[in-house]
Amino acid sequence: MSLTATQTKVHNFSAGPGILPQEVLKQAAEACINFDNMNLSLLEISHRSKNYEKVMEEARALIKELFEVGDEYEVLYLGGGASLQFAMVPYNLMREGGSAAYVSTGVWASKAIKEAKIIGTTNVIASSEDKKFTYIPKGYQIPTDADYLHITSNNTIYGTQMKSFPKSPIPMVCDMSSDIFSRKVNAKDFALIYAGAQKNMGPAGSTMVMVRKDVLGKTGRKMLSMMDYQVHIKGGSMYNTPPVFPIYVTLLTLQWLKKNGGISWIEKVNQEKADCLYNEIDRNKLFFGTVAKEDRSNMNICFLLHDVKLEPEFDKLWKEANISGIRGHRDVGGYRASTYNALPLESVKALVEVMQEFEKRFS
Numbered sequence: 001m002s003l004t005a006t007q008t009k010v011h012n013f014s015a016g017p018g019i020l021p022q023e024v025l026k027q028a029a030e031a032c033i034n035f036d037n038m039n040l041s042l043l044e045i046s047h048r049s050k051n052y053e054k055v056m057e058e059a060r061a062l063i064k065e066l067f068e069v070g071d072e073y074e075v076l077y078l079g080g081g082a083s084l085q086f087a088m089v090p091y092n093l094m095r096e097g098g099s100a101a102y103v104s105t106g107v108w109a110s111k112a113i114k115e116a117k118i119i120g121t122t123n124v125i126a127s128s129e130d131k132k133f134t135y136i137p138k139g140y141q142i143p144t145d146a147d148y149l150h151i152t153s154n155n156t157i158y159g160t161q162m163k164s165f166p167k168s169p170i171p172m173v174c175d176m177s178s179d180i181f182s183r184k185v186n187a188k189d190f191a192l193i194y195a196g197a198q199k200n201m202g203p204a205g206s207t208m209v210m211v212r213k214d215v216l217g218k219t220g221r222k223m224l225s226m227m228d229y230q231v232h233i234k235g236g237s238m239y240n241t242p243p244v245f246p247i248y249v250t251l252l253t254l255q256w257l258k259k260n261g262g263i264s265w266i267e268k269v270n271q272e273k274a275d276c277l278y279n280e281i282d283r284n285k286l287f288f289g290t291v292a293k294e295d296r297s298n299m300n301i302c303f304l305l306h307d308v309k310l311e312p313e314f315d316k317l318w319k320e321a322n323i324s325g326i327r328g329h330r331d332v333g334g335y336r337a338s339t340y341n342a343l344p345l346e347s348v349k350a351l352v353e354v355m356q357e358f359e360k361r362f363s
């Protein structure tokens with residue numbers, strides 16, 4: 001397939017790995033052949049080369065710039081996915097004999113809790129499991145003697161999102177994998193933010209960790225090198241060979257975001273996309289939304305048909321309209337439209353049109 005061939009426009013609502021900007025994909029493809037005018041591929045040069053060190057430096061600096069934080073924070077790009085952070089967070093932050101507090105808001109939070117329990121005392125202080133994770137728990141007490149509080153900002157599978165964050169008296173850790181840089185957050189309220197890149201800021205293969213240095217080095221445990229944030233910080237995120245290509249494509253994606261107007265721009269666009277689709281879900285007689293209205297995610301929009309027998313008909317219609325990736329997660333069923341940063345409003349409008357046409361034909 002040639003890069004110059006005209007591609008059919010596909011409206012890509014994939015939940016993850018998710019859509020990336022077309023221009024980023026083209027730049028990434030170019031770097032596979034000729035990176036930085038070296039006449040070498042990015043895939044075949046040393047991560048210690050000057051040209052790559054610049055990529056790593058910029059990729060780390062841009063995170064701090066977008067989050068508006070200073071040198072009290074360090075940024076790392078690590079392998080192992082967000083799932084490895086489920087283990088690294090308690091391993092690095094929970095003291096020997098200490099404890100951690102977790103808010104359970106879905107499948108990913110539950111997996112984080114499972115790992116933390118292996119490291120030490122882990123208390124689930126709030127949960128929405130009673131209603132199948134269809135809302136965000138509120139008004140819970142945060143224990144002041146726990147080593148940290150862990151939350152998940154956006155529930156990728158069930159489609160809920162924290163619209164505001166708890167005021168935490170202890171260091172707050174957040175898994176932002178599926179809504180990082182989708183809206184303004186006060187990053188200084190967090191001791192540690194992590195995100196697998198493949199939902200909203202790059203391709204799979206690298207995970208961003210931003211950590212405030214003062215919370216590290218206090219566990220009293222003998223640390224495995226690869227599991228130790230301080231080892232990676234000392235190595236400039238190059239203690240071992242980093243995932244060079246995913247980091248580069250993440251950098252390109254963040255540069256695309258910055259160039260187009262940054263977080264304040266994308267927050268507006270994301271709100272417009274979400275409003276457009278939720279309005280149709282609420283208006284259309286054939287569909288309904290699955291989560292509490294005030295907790296609806298602007299990134300993963302879940303909806304069901306009142307009459308599941310109509311699913312094959314609806315599926316036919318959206319596939320004909322070149323829509324891709326809206327089948328719901330196997331735990332929820334129905335539909336999930338992921339409206340990550342790189343998804344244009346025009347794609348949401350295409351989906352809304354299909355829903356309207358479907359209503360005309362089947363109600």
Ligand SMILES: *Cc1c(COP(=O)(O)O)cnc(C)c1O
Binds near residue numbers: 083152175197
């Ligand atoms: C996808 C996802 C993960 C898991 O990410 P991996 O990189 O596959 O380990 C964790 N947390 C959230 C919120 C996610 O959406």
